[in-house]
Amino acid sequence: MGNNMIIGYAAGAFDLFHVGHLNILRQAKSRCDHLIAGVVSDDRLLETKGRRPIISEDERLEIVSSINFVDQAVLEYHSSRLKTWQEVGFDVFFKGDDWKNTPKGIELEKQFKTVGVKVEYFPYTMHTSSTKLRIALAQLSAPSDQARQA
Secondary structure: OOOOOOOOEEEEEOOOOOHHHHHHHHHOOOOOOOOEEEEOOOHHHHHHOOOOOOOOOHHHHHHHHOOOOOOOEEEOOOOHHHHHHEEEEEOOEEEEEOOOOOHHHHHHHHHOOOOOOOOEOOOOOOOOHHHHHHHHHHHHHHOOHHHHHO
């Protein structure tokens, strides 16, 4: 990569891929020359969210790799984003603005500042989320009240 090339990194579970994920990746690509998408591994999601994703890491990685805004996709295994930065190398870290001004977001900015990485936030897609999709799927697959009473 050229010396003036800006490398961006956008990490996420990308489980139940939806328009919010697409928006983050599209916006991230518009602000860098080379976009790397970090797909959080199944084990890390179990550790951080207390559950495994619905879609396996191999399939999530394949989906994200196929998005034309993404130049490269990698599995993210580390709990430390600095460790990921050491392995992958990037200039800008992209995150949804639901992290902005939160203790986690402030800590992330502090850590990245020590190595010269800028954190940029994008509007979080409030009307669509994997959590909401997961709840809707659970409700659809639950037996209805009528079936339980029969």
